[in-house]
Amino acid sequence: MKENLxxxxxxxxxxxxxxxxxxxxxxxxxxxxxxxxxxARGSSVLIIIALAALxxxxxxxxxxxxxxxxMDGFALFIKAVLIFSAGMVLIMSNHYLExxxxxxxxxxxxxxxxxxxxMLMMVSANSLLSLYMSLExxxxxxxxxxxxxxxxxxxxxxxxxxxxxxxLASGIMLYGISLIYGFSGTVxxxxxKQIISGSxxxxxxxxxxxxLLVCGLCFKISAAPFHMWTPDVYEGVPTPVTAYFAxxxxxxxxxxxxxxxxxxxxxxxxxxxxxxxxxxxxxMSVGAFAGxxxxxxxxxxxxxxxxxxxxxxxxxxxxxxxxxxxxxxxxVIYMLSSxxxxxxxxxxxxxxxxxxxxxxxxxxxxxxxxxNPITGMLIALVMFSMIGLPFPPFAGFFGKFxxxxxxxxxxxxxxxxxxxxxxxxxxxxxxxxxxxxxxxxLGKNIxxxxxxxxxxxxxxxxxxxxxxxxxxxxxxxxxxxxxxAHNIF
Amino acid sequence: xxxxxxxxxxxxLPIIGALAILLMARGEEEAIRKNVRHTALITTIxxxxxxxxxxxxxxxxxxxxxxxxxxxxxxxxxxxxxxxIDGISLTMILLTTILMPLCVxxxxxxxxxxxxxxxxxxxxxxxxxxxxxxxxxxxxxxFFEAVLxxxxxxxxxxxxxxxxxxxxxxxxxxxxxxxxxxVAILYMYNYAGTTSIPExxxxxxxxxxxxxxxxxxxxxxxxxxxxxxxxFHTWLPDAHVQxxxxxxxxxxxxxxxxxxxxxxxxxxxxxxxxSHHFQSMIFVLSLVAIVYTSMVAFAQYDMKKLIAYSSVAxxxxxxxxxxxxxxxxxxxxxxxxxxxxxxxxxxxxCVGVVYERMHTREIARFGGLTAIMPKFAIxxxxxxxxxxxxxxxxxxxxxxxxxxxxxxxNYIMAAIAASGVVLGAIxxxxxxxxxxxxxxxxxxxxMRDLNGRELICLSVLxxxxxxxxxxxxxxxxxxxxxxxxxxxxxxx
Numbered sequence: 001m002k003e004n005l006x007x008x009x010x011x012x013x014x015x016x017x018x019x020x021x022x023x024x025x026x027x028x029x030x031x032x033x034x035x036x037x038x039x040a041r042g043s044s045v046l047i048i049i050a051l052a053a054l055x056x057x058x059x060x061x062x063x064x065x066x067x068x069x070x071m072d073g074f075a076l077f078i079k080a081v082l083i084f085s086a087g088m089v090l091i092m093s094n095h096y097l098e099x100x101x102x103x104x105x106x107x108x109x110x111x112x113x114x115x116x117x118x119m120l121m122m123v124s125a126n127s128l129l130s131l132y133m134s135l136e137x138x139x140x141x142x143x144x145x146x147x148x149x150x151x152x153x154x155x156x157x158x159x160x161x162x163x164x165x166x167x168l169a170s171g172i173m174l175y176g177i178s179l180i181y182g183f184s185g186t187v188x189x190x191x192x193k194q195i196i197s198g199s200x201x202x203x204x205x206x207x208x209x210x211x212l213l214v215c216g217l218c219f220k221i222s223a224a225p226f227h228m229w230t231p232d233v234y235e236g237v238p239t240p241v242t243a244y245f246a247x248x249x250x251x252x253x254x255x256x257x258x259x260x261x262x263x264x265x266x267x268x269x270x271x272x273x274x275x276x277x278x279x280x281x282x283x284m285s286v287g288a289f290a291g292x293x294x295x296x297x298x299x300x301x302x303x304x305x306x307x308x309x310x311x312x313x314x315x316x317x318x319x320x321x322x323x324x325x326x327x328x329x330x331x332v333i334y335m336l337s338s339x340x341x342x343x344x345x346x347x348x349x350x351x352x353x354x355x356x357x358x359x360x361x362x363x364x365x366x367x368x369x370x371x372n373p374i375t376g377m378l379i380a381l382v383m384f385s386m387i388g389l390p391f392p393p394f395a396g397f398f399g400k401f402x403x404x405x406x407x408x409x410x411x412x413x414x415x416x417x418x419x420x421x422x423x424x425x426x427x428x429x430x431x432x433x434x435x436x437x438x439x440x441x442l443g444k445n446i447x448x449x450x451x452x453x454x455x456x457x458x459x460x461x462x463x464x465x466x467x468x469x470x471x472x473x474x475x476x477x478x479x480x481x482x483x484x485a486h487n488i489f
Numbered sequence: 490x491x492x493x494x495x496x497x498x499x500x501x502l503p504i505i506g507a508l509a510i511l512l513m514a515r516g517e518e519e520a521i522r523k524n525v526r527h528t529a530l531i532t533t534i535x536x537x538x539x540x541x542x543x544x545x546x547x548x549x550x551x552x553x554x555x556x557x558x559x560x561x562x563x564x565x566x567x568x569x570x571x572x573x574i575d576g577i578s579l580t581m582i583l584l585t586t587i588l589m590p591l592c593v594x595x596x597x598x599x600x601x602x603x604x605x606x607x608x609x610x611x612x613x614x615x616x617x618x619x620x621x622x623x624x625x626x627x628x629x630x631x632f633f634e635a636v637l638x639x640x641x642x643x644x645x646x647x648x649x650x651x652x653x654x655x656x657x658x659x660x661x662x663x664x665x666x667x668x669x670x671x672v673a674i675l676y677m678y679n680y681a682g683t684t685s686i687p688e689x690x691x692x693x694x695x696x697x698x699x700x701x702x703x704x705x706x707x708x709x710x711x712x713x714x715x716x717x718x719x720x721f722h723t724w725l726p727d728a729h730v731q732x733x734x735x736x737x738x739x740x741x742x743x744x745x746x747x748x749x750x751x752x753x754x755x756x757x758x759x760x761x762x763x764s765h766h767f768q769s770m771i772f773v774l775s776l777v778a779i780v781y782t783s784m785v786a787f788a789q790y791d792m793k794k795l796i797a798y799s800s801v802a803x804x805x806x807x808x809x810x811x812x813x814x815x816x817x818x819x820x821x822x823x824x825x826x827x828x829x830x831x832x833x834x835x836x837x838x839c840v841g842v843v844y845e846r847m848h849t850r851e852i853a854r855f856g857g858l859t860a861i862m863p864k865f866a867i868x869x870x871x872x873x874x875x876x877x878x879x880x881x882x883x884x885x886x887x888x889x890x891x892x893x894x895x896x897x898x899n900y901i902m903a904a905i906a907a908s909g910v911v912l913g914a915i916x917x918x919x920x921x922x923x924x925x926x927x928x929x930x931x932x933x934x935x936m937r938d939l940n941g942r943e944l945i946c947l948s949v950l951x952x953x954x955x956x957x958x959x960x961x962x963x964x965x966x967x968x969x970x971x972x973x974x975x976x977x978x979x980x981x
Contacts, residue, residue: 373605384638387664390631391638397631401675408675416675420668427664431641431657439645439653475564482565 004064007071008124009053010079014117017046018110025106036101036108040094043109047087047116054079061487063126067188070126070259077328077484078123078255085335086116086248092343092459093240095451096358103151104238107144112244115141119252128177128187128213131256135173135220138249139166145244146237158236165229166219173216179209189264202268210265214275217260220253223313224282227306231294234302239358242298243342246305251331254312258324261316262488269319276317281418283310288425297345297362300429301338304386307426308334311403314419318406324485326402329478333399333470337382339463340394343456344375352446359448362433367442372450376437378460383430385467388423393468494558495546496572496622499539499582500615503589506532507611510604522603526593529607533590536614540586547579549967552974554624554687562628567683571625575974576967577753577823578621581746584830585621587953588742589614591834591946592735595841599647599733606647609639610735617743621750626674626684633711633747634667640736640744648731655724655731662724663714670711673704677759686754690978693759698766705763708756715748718771718808719778722801729797730850734841737793741800742834746826749807753819757811758978764812765979771812772895772902778805779909787916792840792850795920796833799876802909803829806891809906813894814979819972821890824964828883828957832875835950839869842943843924846936852920857929862938866925868947873921875954877914883957 005012025039057079060071090112097104118138125131143166147159181187183205184195196202202210219226234242261272287307294300308330315327348359359365369376385394400423407416452460470477509532510525547555554573562570574582592610599606616639619632637660645656678684681692696704714721725745729737757764779802786798803825810822842865843858844850859866871882878884888910896903939947957964 370602388668389634389638391635397634401627401671404672405675405679408672408679413672413676416672417669420672421665424661424665424668427661428657431660434641435645435653435657438642439656475561475566478563478565 004069006056007060007064008069008121009056010050010083011117011120013046013050013053014113014120017043017049018113018117021046021110021113022107025110032106033098033101036097036104036106037094039106040090040097040109043113044087044090046113047083047090050116051080051083051087054083063190065130067190068127068130069121069124070189071124073487074255074259074324074484075123077480078251079120081328081332081335082116082119082123082248082252085251085339086112086244088339088459088463089240089244089247089342092339092346092456093243094455095453096238096240096346100238104148108148108240111141111145111148115145115249119249122252123255125256125259126189128180128189128192132170132174132177135253136170138252139170139220142166142245142249145241146233148241149238152238154236155238158233161236162229162233169216169219169226172212172219176209176212176214176216179205179212183209189260193264196265197267202265202271207271210272211275213260214257214272217253217257218279221250221257221309221312222302222306223279223309224286224306225279227283227286230306231290231299231302234298234305235296239298239342239346242301243338243346246301246342247335247338250305250309250312251335254309254316254327254331258316258327258488262319262324266319273317273319276313277412277415280310280313280317281415283307283313284419284422285310285425288422291426291429294429295362296360297365297433298360300362300433301341304426304429305338307422308386310422311400311419314403314407314412314415317415318410318412320406320410321482321485321489322402322409323406324488325478325481326399326406328481328484329402330399332477332481333385333395333467336463336467336470337385337394337396340378340460341382343460343463344379344450344452347450347452347456349449349451350446351449362436363443364446364448365433365436366440368437368448368450370442371448375450375452378464380434380437383433387427387430388420392471393464395467395471395474398470398474495539495543496556496558496574496618499536499543499586500572500619500622502536502539502615503532503611503618504615507608507615510608510611513604522600525604525607526597529593529611530590532611533586533593533614536618537586537590540582540618543574543579544583547574547576547967549576550970552970557624562625567685568627569625569685570628571685572622572628573624574622575971576969577750577971580823580827580964580967581621581743581750582618584746584827585614585617585743587949588738588830588834591838591949592738594942594946595735595738595838596733597942602646605642609643610739613639613643613739617747620747624686626677626686626689626755628684629686630667630671630674633670633751634664636744636747637663637667640740643736644728644732647733647736650731651727652731655727658724659728662721666711666714666721669707673707676700676704690758694761694978696760698762701760701763702766705756705760705767708751708760709767712748712751712756713774715751716745716804716808717748717801718774718805719781719801720774722778722782725801726794726797729800729837730791730793734837734844737837737841738834741797741837742830745800745804746830749804749811749822749826752808752811753822753975757814757975761979765814768812768814768898771808772899775805775809775812776902776905778802779809779906780912783909783912783916787912787919790852792843792852792920792924793837795852795916796836796840799913799916800829800833802913803833803876805909806888806906809902810887810891810894813898814976815894815897816972816976817890817897818894819975820965820968821887821894823968823972824883824957824961825887825891827964828875828887828954831950831953831957832872832882832884835868835872835947835954836876838943838946838950839865839872842939843936847932852923855924855930855933856927857925858933858936859925860929861934861936864939864944868939868951869921869925871951871954873917875958877917878910881955881958883954883961885958886961
């Protein structure tokens with residue numbers, strides 16, 4: 001029993017922590033702002049404690065809670081990254097939260113903790129049942145997060161849209177699970193693997209079940225053709241929520257996808273590989289082409305994340321150990337870059353004839369680098385890194401390098417070529433951000449004010465330094481990723 | 490001296506200079522400008538001295554790479570921080586370090602965002618030296634791609650009216666070539682298990698011809714855009730016309746050489762069979778470049794565009810010479826690269842001189858400049874002659890060797906290529922006559938002759954043109970051994 005609890009310690013810390021913060025928020029007598037900052041700080045501390053609790057699971061390998069929950073090096077790596085990045089997002093939202101504490105309830109940090117708890121459980125899910133439960137815990141928290149600005153019609157619309165489509169995807173997934181259950185008689189991944197190991201080919205029922213399950217998961221990581229919700233939701237919801245959506249949940253779902261396809265259905269790679277390849281190509285192309293016309297920076301980042309999920313899926317399609325490793329490397333590097341860019345966006349206030357608001361339109365960044373040389377340079381470097389150019393400190397090049405290396409290892413040359421060409425197309429919109437910041441003149445009648453508060457500065461510095469470390473001295477980081485990948489393959 | 494990492498120092502000195510400028514304290518505008526300029530000049534000159542140090546310690550009779558530095562970079566993956574040079578890289582590094590201080594001098598009076606400007610140039614210098622010194626193919630790719638960033642910013646921020654279009658065209662065009670190179674690199678890495686260039690040169694020629702051809706084409710996509718070869722050259726006139734003077738100098742002087750260097754370092758030694766297979770294709774493309782772009786150059790009314798097209802034609806000689814696979818050819822190609830680097834750089838400087846005074850580059854608006862700018866007229870004459878390929882200038886040696894080499898392979902091709910020289914003479918002399926002789930145009934009368942800085946820049950380059958023309962052996966002595974090595978590798 002003790003072992004079981006230890007294996008799930010970070011999840012337990014987060015769940016209990018979320019409850020206690022909820023109580024604190026309800027009974028704590030203070031102004032909205034005071035309550036918000038107390039709860040937010042408390043939650044940040046709890047997330048750090050969860051990270052510390054994770055250290056108890058180092059070296060654990062095996063399944064717990066009657067085979068519902070698995071813990072290994074792979075899960076450990078992903079969980080560490082998830083907790084770290086969720087903490088980062090929470091801390092960098094501070095500025096926005098305190099300024100808008102009247103409009104955003106104190107539930108924001110609590111929901112982040114709950115969804116994080118769901119994601120951690122999902123990474124460890126070893127049964128379709130525990131997968132579904134953890135996925136719903138995560139998704140329901142995210143639906144509420146999306147609609148947290150009740151006064152804002154756009155945000156509410158985005159929330160409803162996300163909820164309806166997300167519920168549909170969950171339904172599809174549940175149907176897939178029920179088919180798999182019906183045809184195999186089990187929901188546990190280990191038993192499932194044993195049952196199907198006898199046959200050389202999956203039956204039709206299992207195939208349909210698997211496809212539906214994969215579709216549902218692809219919805220959650222916003223891979224094309226299940227990406228429709230992403231731009232609207234990213235645009236509508238408050239920026240800290242966008243940051244959270246873009247940075248954290250996808251890694252968790254991708255991790256489960258890897259576990260499902262590589263471990264459980266690994267011997268049937270011939271039957272699922274084409275699906276992943278097609279989804280990956282679609283995501284890369286949709287993300288690259290559709291991003292070109294965007295005027296809203298959050299929509300642009302939405303398409304960018306669709307394209308990036310396409311690259312991550314290349315690692316899965318490659319179906320080899322370096323593919324998993326590349327996926328982890330790629331996602332971590334993407335995450336670090338996104339943290340920097342969102343930390344900057346969250347701290348920009350735009351004042352024009354309509355009053356003051358956050359950064360929305362790309363053209364608001366006109367001439368940005370003139371008044372903010374260092375921050376401008378940082379954003380430009382992130383953009384170059386997202387293109388995949390090898391320029392320190394951001395290591396986007398290594399992400400793509402290892403992703404395509406895994407594809408080449410599996411002889412997927414076409415996929416690699418399509419991928420690099422899509423990255424050239426996407427380069428256009430990343431360059432456009434550099435262009436408005438550096439080549440264009442300052443906009444008239446508009447004041448763009450960047451006020452980086454200490455927390456955000458710290459986070460940007462940390463993310464940049466970690467990226468730089470990965471760039472200059474990739475060996476150690478690759479070793480961790482290889483260790484994690486080795487566990488799953 | 491033996492154990493000093495002199496190559497790393499030469500690469501990182503300009504980069505450190507750029508960082509120093511970045512971190513320079515805020516203060517009074519004019520004082521900052523002065524500091525920035527001086528820091529940039531001192532850094533580039535020190536870098537030049539470093540490269541001279543390399544030259545003096547270089548053993549031109551030794552085979553293989555010298556000043557080799559190796560340190561593990563991506564541990565466990567055989568990707569190293571591996572530097573080393575042979576004679577070919579050395580001449581290219583020298584070309585870069587000579588041109589850079591001149592670029593800084595040319596931009597001395599720049600007002601607009603000089604800090605970022607100098608940072609871009611210094612970064613670019615470090616990166617370009619890195620390209621020539623890299624002995625690891627991933628490291629090479631890193632530098633090869635990174636050079637896009639400063640050049641993109643230079644064209645986009647300090648360029649002419651249509652700078653955004655030109656910057657994007659330049660960037661996306663070159664990027665699509667280089668990503669295919671990345672795929673090829675990944676294939677090589679996966680096949681050979683190493684990224685070291687000397688190792689790959691040993692392993693890759695064993696590939697079956699079918700695979701070699703694909704790899705060769707991927708490499709070609711990248712290098713042909715960089716050179717640029719016809720029909721991938723269309724980014725070049727735009728980029729040149731819009732770029733500021735110093736940007737054009739570096740673009741024509743050094744960046745175009747990256748492509749030719751790539752052919753010499755990768756395509757020929759690593760994929761010899763495919764290189765032979767595609768020889769005729771390269772010949773045809775080069776011939777079209779020589780004849781067609783020379784004619785296009787003749788139709789230009791913008792001086793910079795004319796010189797840009799002449800660059801394409803001259804680089805056509807280079808690619809043609811490289812793919813003759815004989816000693817004269819490679820000697821001629823490398824010499825032509827150096828000579829073109831100096832001459833076209835100088836021509837762009839000359840255009841910059843008149844542009845600064847008249848704010849136009851339209852040929853028709855100039856006339857009779859010999860009378861009012863005699864010093865300028867002399868220098869412009871020297872470089873025009875260098876571009877035409879008159880004996881005693883550096884242009885002659887490269888072209889002459891090229892024709893000799895091509896003649897050995899195919900005399901019809903050589904005859905057609907030789908017509909390019911005539912065409913070159915036509916448009917260059919026409920340009921000279923239109924701008925320098927004839928009636929003095931009314932608006933030209935107020936133009937001043939060269940000032941001190943311009944005089945320094947142009948004299949350094951004109952000395953280069955004439956000395957190389959009279960004593961080409963100083964280059965051949967350096968590149969003799971590596972050229973012989975490449976020929977052996979390609980004729981396996």
